[in-house]
Amino acid sequence: MSDPVEIQVVDLPGHEGEEVRLRGWVETVRLHGRVAFVVLRDGSGIVQCVVQKAAVGEELWEEVSQLSQESSVAIRGAVEREPRSPGGFEVKVAEMKVLGRADEFPIQPKEHGVEFLMDHRHLWLRSTLQRAVLRVRHEVTHAIHEFFYAEGFTRIDTPILTGSIGESAGTLFSTDYFGETAYLAQTGQLYLEAACPAFGKVYCFGPTFRAEKSKTRRHLTEFWMVEPEVAFADSEENMRLQERFVSHLVRWAIERCAPELETLERDTSSLERVSAPFPRISYSDAVELLRQKGSEIEWGSDLGGADETLIAEEFELPVFVFNYPREAKAFYMKENPADPRTVLCNDLIAPEGYGEIIGGSQREDDPERLLRRIREEDLPEEAYEWYLDLRRYGTFVHSGFGLGIERTVAWITGRPHVRELIPFPRLMNRLAP
RNA sequence: UGGGGUGUAGCUCAACCGGCAGAGCGCCUGGCUGUUAACCAGGAGGUUGAAGGUUCGAGCCCUUCCGCCCCAGCCA
Numbered sequence: 001m002s003d004p005v006e007i008q009v010v011d012l013p014g015h016e017g018e019e020v021r022l023r024g025w026v027e028t029v030r031l032h033g034r035v036a037f038v039v040l041r042d043g044s045g046i047v048q049c050v051v052q053k054a055a056v057g058e059e060l061w062e063e064v065s066q067l068s069q070e071s072s073v074a075i076r077g078a079v080e081r082e083p084r085s086p087g088g089f090e091v092k093v094a095e096m097k098v099l100g101r102a103d104e105f106p107i108q109p110k111e112h113g114v115e116f117l118m119d120h121r122h123l124w125l126r127s128t129l130q131r132a133v134l135r136v137r138h139e140v141t142h143a144i145h146e147f148f149y150a151e152g153f154t155r156i157d158t159p160i161l162t163g164s165i166g167e168s169a170g171t172l173f174s175t176d177y178f179g180e181t182a183y184l185a186q187t188g189q190l191y192l193e194a195a196c197p198a199f200g201k202v203y204c205f206g207p208t209f210r211a212e213k214s215k216t217r218r219h220l221t222e223f224w225m226v227e228p229e230v231a232f233a234d235s236e237e238n239m240r241l242q243e244r245f246v247s248h249l250v251r252w253a254i255e256r257c258a259p260e261l262e263t264l265e266r267d268t269s270s271l272e273r274v275s276a277p278f279p280r281i282s283y284s285d286a287v288e289l290l291r292q293k294g295s296e297i298e299w300g301s302d303l304g305g306a307d308e309t310l311i312a313e314e315f316e317l318p319v320f321v322f323n324y325p326r327e328a329k330a331f332y333m334k335e336n337p338a339d340p341r342t343v344l345c346n347d348l349i350a351p352e353g354y355g356e357i358i359g360g361s362q363r364e365d366d367p368e369r370l371l372r373r374i375r376e377e378d379l380p381e382e383a384y385e386w387y388l389d390l391r392r393y394g395t396f397v398h399s400g401f402g403l404g405i406e407r408t409v410a411w412i413t414g415r416p417h418v419r420e421l422i423p424f425p426r427l428m429n430r431l432a433p
Numbered sequence: 434u435g436g437g438g439u440g441u442a443g444c445u446c447a448a449c450c451g452g453c454a455g456a457g458c459g460c461c462u463g464g465c466u467g468u469u470a471a472c473c474a475g476g477a478g479g480u481u482g483a484a485g486g487u488u489c490g491a492g493c494c495c496u497u498c499c500g501c502c503c504c505a506g507c508c509a
Contacts, residue, residue, distance in 0.1 A: 032472090033465040052466070069459095084467065104443080108459060109470045111445055115501055171507075187509095212507050213434075225509060304505080347509095359509060404509030418509095429501085 004076055009045035012089045015079045022047070022091065023074045023099070025126070028109070029067045036064050038093070039086075040075065041126070048085040049075055051093045060096060070102040070126070121424060122433045132260040133421055136253055137409045143252035144205060144226050147245055153228060154199040157206065158188030163383060173211045173221075184209035189400060190332075190387055192229040193363060196398055197390070203228035213428055217417040218305070218355050220406060222426035229400035235334075235344040235362040238399035239320050242348055242358055243276035245403070246318060250274040253412045266414040270351060273316055280320040283342065286311055302328040309353045318357070322346040331373040332387075333361040346401075354411035360401025367391035 006021040024042030034053040039046055053061045067073070075096045082090035106120050107127060117124045124130055148155070161175075161182045172183040188204040195202045205226045212219065230241065250271050254261070261268055281289070283303075290297050290307055297307060303321065311319060323342040326335065333343035345361035364370045367388055374384050406418040419425040424433065 028470075030468050030471055031465090032468065035466040035468080037468050037471085039469085048469080050467080054466085082467095084469080086469065104460060106443070106459095108444065110458060113445075113501085116444070208509080210508070214507060215502090216504080216506095216508095219508070223509065302507090306505085356509060402509060407509060 009040070009042050009047045011044075012047060012079055012087075012091075016081055016089070017079065019076065019078050019094070020091070021074065021076050022049075024072070026067055026069055026071045026073060026102070028069065029064070031065055036067075038064070038067065038073075040073070040091075045087065047087060047089060047091055048082075049077065049091040049093050051096070056093065056095075063098060064096065067098070068102045069105040070123075071098055072100040072102075073098050118419070118425070118430060119433075125423065128263060130420065132257075132263040133409065133413050133415055134423060135260050136257045136264075136413050137405065137421060139253055139256045140249055140409055140412065141205070141224075141405065143249050146252075147248045148201075148203050148228065151201065153201040153203050154195075156188075156192055156195040156199070156202045156204050158185065158191040158204045160185050160207065160209075171210050171212045173209050186210050187225070187402065188227050189229065189402065192227060192400065193387070193390055193398065196229045196231050197394060197396065200231045201228070215428055216305075217419075218407060218410075219427075220418055220422065220425055221428060223418070223422065224405040225402045226405065227400060227402040229398060231396055231398050233362075233399045234397055235322065235346065235399055238360050238362060238401060239278075239280065239322070239346055240276070242320075242346075242360060242401055242403075243278045243318075246278075246348065246358070246408075247275045249408065250412060261413070264413050264415070266412075270316065271412065274318065278317050278320055278348070279315045280322060280346075281311065282322055283324045286321050289314065300325045300327065303347075305355060308347075308349045308355050312349050312351050312353060316351065318351060319349050320346045321349060329361070331377045331379065332363050332370070334364045335369060344399075348401075348403075350407070350411040352411065352414075354407060356404075357407045357411065358401050358403045360399065362397065362399040365391060365395045365397055367395065 004019040004021050006023070007015055009022065009024070022040060022042060024040045027039040027041050027046060030037040036051040038049045038051060040049050051061070051064045073096055075091065075093050077091040077093040077095070080090050080092060081088060105123070107117070107123055125134070145155070161177065162185050163182065172186060174181050174183050176182070186208050188206065188208070192202050192204055203226060206224065207222050208225045209222055211221065228241065230238070233241070254268055254271055284299065286303065287297055287299050290310055293310055295307060295310065297303070302324070311321065322345065323336055323339070324345055325341060326343050329343050329345055333345045336342040336344050343361065347356050348358035349355065350357045364373065370391055371388060374381055406421040409421045410416070410418050413421070415421060419427060
């Protein structure tokens with residue numbers, strides 16, 4: 001196999017009538033006695049390859065009839081336009097070489113249970129739906145960097161191993177760090193606040209870890225979060241950034257992932273409507289609305305998943321719920337001057353029951369109030385000295401938010417469970433593969 | 434952690450009231466020159482999650498344990 005050019009499936013249309021070489025994996029083989037159809041996947045697409053016994057001879061025919069699903073092969077053949085073939089093109093095989101014969105492949109093109117698929121996650125990644133959702137994830141993460149680059153943000157990589165700092169120590173993974181305890185980061189925000197006076201607009205993007213014992217379709221113990229932080233932005237500006245950002249991600253995915261979304265049978269009409277501004281409802285109004293709809297919720301308690309879904313049903317777009325009670329939120333959020341029972345913050349709830357995809361807030365910039373809150377929450381004061389320093393050396397109004405990648409991709413792809421939307425999910429009861 | 438559900442062939446699932454352990458897919462063998470998760474014929478494949486109990490007899494009923502799924506809480 002030397003002379004013909006090696007191409008990828010995606011480039012087949014430009015090589016009609018030529019002889020080419022391809023390498024990839026066998027998705028299916030259909031044998032018919034003297035003709036065989038081999039569907040080849042090379043990562044860029046799939047193509048049906050036709051082997052005719054009369055054209056290739058006994059020896060190769062024997063090899064084709066022994067071909068197993070997911071074997072890796074190299075082929076040489078002519079590219080032809082063929083309406084009966086999926087994708088409209090076909091390769092007439094002249095030569096084929098098995099590069100790596102596959103044992104009996106556990107995953108068949110049929111229904112499987114979740115546990116079985118997760119046990120075989122390393123092989124499940126090859127299947128059509130998983131390729132589609134992970135491709136959408138890739139485009140969404142690309143759009144994140146593209147958006148912030150265009151907006152003049154500087155990317156700051158925050159540490160994963162941290163001392164005792166963050167929101168609440170009960171949900172942190174801990175590990176030994178040369179004799180002292182280190183925690184896996186559950187947010188990069190506090191470090192971003194430190195970088196904010198250096199660069200003005202910053203963001204981080206990486207894995208975060210929560211040791212919460214949650215077993216729901218919206219939770220992972222390791223998930224990816226993008227967190228921007230903007231100097232001199234108040235809560236209102238923060239929400240305006242969020243709605244522009246989310247609109248950008250959705251529009252990007254629709255434009256770049258049309259084939260994938262079609263594979264996933266995602267009705268994109270609701271996604272097409274997503275553009276700023278998004279509707280806003282205060283926490284207090286949301287509680288009022290929920291009580292009118294029959295909920296028993298009392299002012300002061302946080303909104304549950306069912307509450308969020310009820311609120312989302314009222315709007316066609318993602319909806320901001322802003323200014324929650326202080327007790328329901330983190331210590332670093334700024335007190336609302338107009339109503340000190342509440343803090344200047346917001347969640348963004350995705351439509352169609354996909355739940356909270358963003359949590360954001362204006363940060364407390366007053367050193368006295370911040371210290372009071374740290375003491376109220378019984379946090380180790382010494383560990384927050386450097387964080388308090390940020391208020392002592394040129395304090396400034398600033399705001400930021402965190403967007404969960406897996407939840408966002410769940411919403412865009414219409415998949416029900418976040419465990420499919422990260423290549424190797426980490427759940428309470430799953431650490432492998 | 435609480436509530437609900439579930440566990441049978443490699444996979445997805447049947448098995449009536451407690452009465453011989455079944456099918457489809459996959460795999461193996463044979464047939465077939467246009468299939469689209471091809472089709473046709475044949476074959477192999479089982480500690481019914483584990484332990485105990487009731488019964489002439491348990492996949493099925495009871496007890497305990499284990500795994501998984503869904504919902505709630507916590508959150509992105």
